[in-house]
Amino acid sequence: MLKMSKLTDYGTLVLAQLAKESKLSSAHKVARATHLGQPTVSKLLKTLAHAGLVISERGAQGGYTLARPAIEISAAEIIDALEGPVAITECSSIKGHCDLQSNCQVATAWQKINFGIRRALSEVSLVDLQTPVELLATPNLKAYLASPTNLKGQQ
Amino acid sequence: MLKMSKLTDYGTLVLAQLAKESKLSSAHKVARATHLGQPTVSKLLKTLAHAGLVISERGAQGGYTLARPAIEISAAEIIDALEGPVAITECSSIKGHCDLQSNCQVATAWQKINFGIRRALSEVSLVDLQTPVELLATPNLKAYLASPTNLKGQQ
DNA sequence: TTCATATAGTACCATTTTAGTTCTATTTAA
DNA sequence: TTAAATAGAACTAAAATGGTACTATATGAA
Secondary structure, three states, X not given: OOOOOHHHHHHHHHHHHHHHOOOOEOHHXXXXXXXXXXXXXXXXXXXXXXXXXXXXXXXXXXXXXXXXXXXXXXXXXXXXXXXXXXXXXXXXXXXXXXXXXXXXXXXXXHHHHHHHHHHHHHOOEHXXXXXOOOOOOOOOHHHHHHOHHHHHHHO | OOOOOHHHHHHHHHHHHHHHOOOXXXXXXXXXXXXXXXXXXXXXXXXXXXXXXXXXEOOOOOEEEXXXXXXXXXXXXXXXXXXXXXXXXXXXXXXXXXXXXXXXXOHHHHHHHHHHHHHHHHOOEHHHHHOOOOOOOOOOHHHHHHOHHHHHHHO
16 A cells, blocks of 8 residues: 555645635635535644644634745645654654564665655655646666665756 | 555565575464564465465475565565555546546646656565665655656666 | 634544454375 | 464454544634
């Protein structure tokens, strides 16, 4: 699976909808536009507000708006906000806190892969997510693993 | 979280252990070497055998061995075997099968990202996972999204 | 002032997924 | 014949997920 939860998927829709509006949008309005349930949208927006990705205004005529321009909101931040930090294995988030640690030969590489994916996601913005793209080429993780000094050429 | 399950993590340990042995190893032996529970290892090996990553031999003196050299077993295959196909969003695995499809502005990009991560994982082998690496550089997904024609230079 | 609108926060529940175990059947070498 | 070993299915407990409900609070406007 290695997949996002539905809520993260929905959250991206919600953020994309907010990106279209310049003014405050209420949860109700966003729900209508995205065809998602209003309570669900409300919950998502609360979480996103808590994470600092959206700003809320309470009271009548209140609502939500993006805290930053869409170009400055990354895919990694969206996932972080709605699912907690990206961690492909459990022990990659908390170093040296695993019973198997002393016997585990493979943790390090999974951690590196996790880190690579995370950084990759941090370079994709909400704008990128909204824009249909023709083709996504393959990031060559294996080449990176084999020859880390190649990094500069890739940036 | 975007993380693997514990079992996939364990499965990698199991495969790494098999890679160390030239002969058949029983589930019991692998369990001892990896410090995992024997029933759990047994279940993992059955699944891995079903996926074709290991070969089993029944009866006394039976056991498991890698179906292919470790260099030819990819991280993507391991995840596929133990968790099903990698799919960062639900609708990325089954095209055009989503209620929100007509309203969903962002599905495509997530699908592309998913595809990129999947391909990246397919280029990391079990050998890479066993070998400690110094640094994993960042695959530049955003650059790929922006200029897909850059692909050739990366391979 | 009052009220309708709207977010904040928490708690809750049903469903699904996950992790792990157990049991029976079958195979095979000694 | 028997012990060792995998095959396969079923089962259970615990955790995560998706969604809802409820109370409290803030604010603009009649």
